Amino acid sequence: MDLTGKITMAHGSGGRATNELIQKVFAHAFDNPVLDAMEDAAVVQGCEKIAVTTDSFVVDPIEFPGGDIGRLAVCGTVNDLLMRGATPKYLTCGCILQEGLEIATLERVVASLADAAREAGVQIVAGDTKVVGGAGGLMINTAGVGFVDSSLQISASNCQPGDVLIASGHLGDHHATILSKRMGIENTIKSDLAPLGDMVQRLLQEGIQVHCLRDITRGGLGTVVKELAEASNVTMALQESQLPVAAQVRDFCGLMGLDPLYMGNEGKLLAVVAAKDASRALELIKQSTYGADAAIIGQVTDEQAGMAYVETAIGGKRMLDILFGEGLPRIC
């Protein structure tokens, strides 16, 4: 069978056509002995404590400035593991292909996924492919397993009054990219999609007292701080003037009536660190591959359990709540 053209239902049969697709597209790109064994389950090295997470990715368009659904499927899951202080080790990759998907597109996405996995230092140890009807789309689920250093206490419920909040860079880039592409708006905004292992590992290796880490994805920073305020029974206080937003994204948001506080990223995190370590933590994040635009954006207080607000430039307080309703187009 010549592997050109489009995906057909036969590629999902579980028989020879599926095997050829897996061999020629996936196994080739993900090349590693564990996956090559093609067993029902991969057997790999374990660890006393492990972190486990999963994410499905349904972004449309599947390719966009700064990345694609393949890189997204790695970064999203790897970053979730990192947010628990875990070292990402293994990924599974379940692809749901829609009939009519161009095989050339699939190959680009899979190559990008494999590149991102190499960058993030994770091995893809198990995969699955299904084909469904539709209009040539592609959805990817990844699950991740990481090793956990039991001495770390990094958790959504561990934010403490006095802690300092650091955002690792510009807010809203990924969201603005997808929205621009969906609406056919021409600009040079690019997704910030990135694996954050380098950033997190610098903080942990240098012994920064990290109380909580969250990647700033669906729902945006506003949703993240409100959720953490509720989980830790504290107040999260942001300073509007300190929020890092790229000029072009700020203009785009102004034009569209959007709030960067509720726009998702895919390569940014919020670090909640002990006040004594704040400036050193900021410095370490700034030195990391994707942290050049990091900033201290607020602090944890004991004003009221579960409250989150942003102090505006003119000194007012705007309460923040979890995003309700539509959001915007699906961005991940």
Next chain:
Amino acid sequence: MDLTGKITMAHGSGGRATNELIQKVFAHAFDNPVLDAMEDAAVVQGCEKIAVTTDSFVVDPIEFPGGDIGRLAVCGTVNDLLMRGATPKYLTCGCILQEGLEIATLERVVASLADAAREAGVQIVAGDTKVVGGAGGLMINTAGVGFVDSSLQISASNCQPGDVLIASGHLGDHHATILSKRMGIENTIKSDLAPLGDMVQRLLQEGIQVHCLRDITRGGLGTVVKELAEASNVTMALQESQLPVAAQVRDFCGLMGLDPLYMGNEGKLLAVVAAKDASRALELIKQSTYGADAAIIGQVTDEQAGMAYVETAIGGKRMLDILFGEGLPRIC
């Protein structure tokens, strides 16, 4: 928000509507402290060697006689772990909901998934929910982590000449069920969908020399034996007269021109065991919850590397190959 009616795009926003859906439908059904923590990744107990696998489920219809996509999403992944001799421990669950899905349907499926997880002895430790456009459908990805006893050597490449092949029950039930439902054919065929932990653990605990285990899913037994023959460089020889097929499924296949050897199950396995242990292994499988109809169906020989055949009732040999092409409707 009242959780009745249908799924809307807002349920996929990542904000309050998503949270309510997760709390009221998923967290409630999957109730466990690890998941309740709602962290980016679950931290759980590990083991020196772990098995990792994943599967996406796109079966249509999502509810069918003998089960539904929720039970399927647990059994499919749990059985893949068991096929490596691993003890299934943790599942992740990624749901992709199509707009318009009835919330009552989702609740039934999720309850069924939770029941199957309890039966299989696994904990659902991480989840994700996305909403996409469509016609009210539902796709589920599960990834599984199991603990591995390093002393076991159970692998597709470990089938040895002289070994005996045991099928754990009737072939084709699940496939015939889905096909009947799709074609609107009235009959009483039911899916065999089941977790096989009890069966596998009996074999291992009793010290049966198990060389290979495979669940008989997409592609059917014909595909399984051909793949194992190739992986182990042996011949797999089946006896047609010994193949267990329920009368009603045999009639259905005859009518439709289908071959039970290429029809998938979701609660059956092929065990390849040392000849000396064959009758004891058969007895143990027959005693297990889902093994009453098990049968010895053939043996491994050294005739030719990579060959698989079925000896017909009149003494002919019919070569078996991996299923090529369409298969049939998607069954998992």
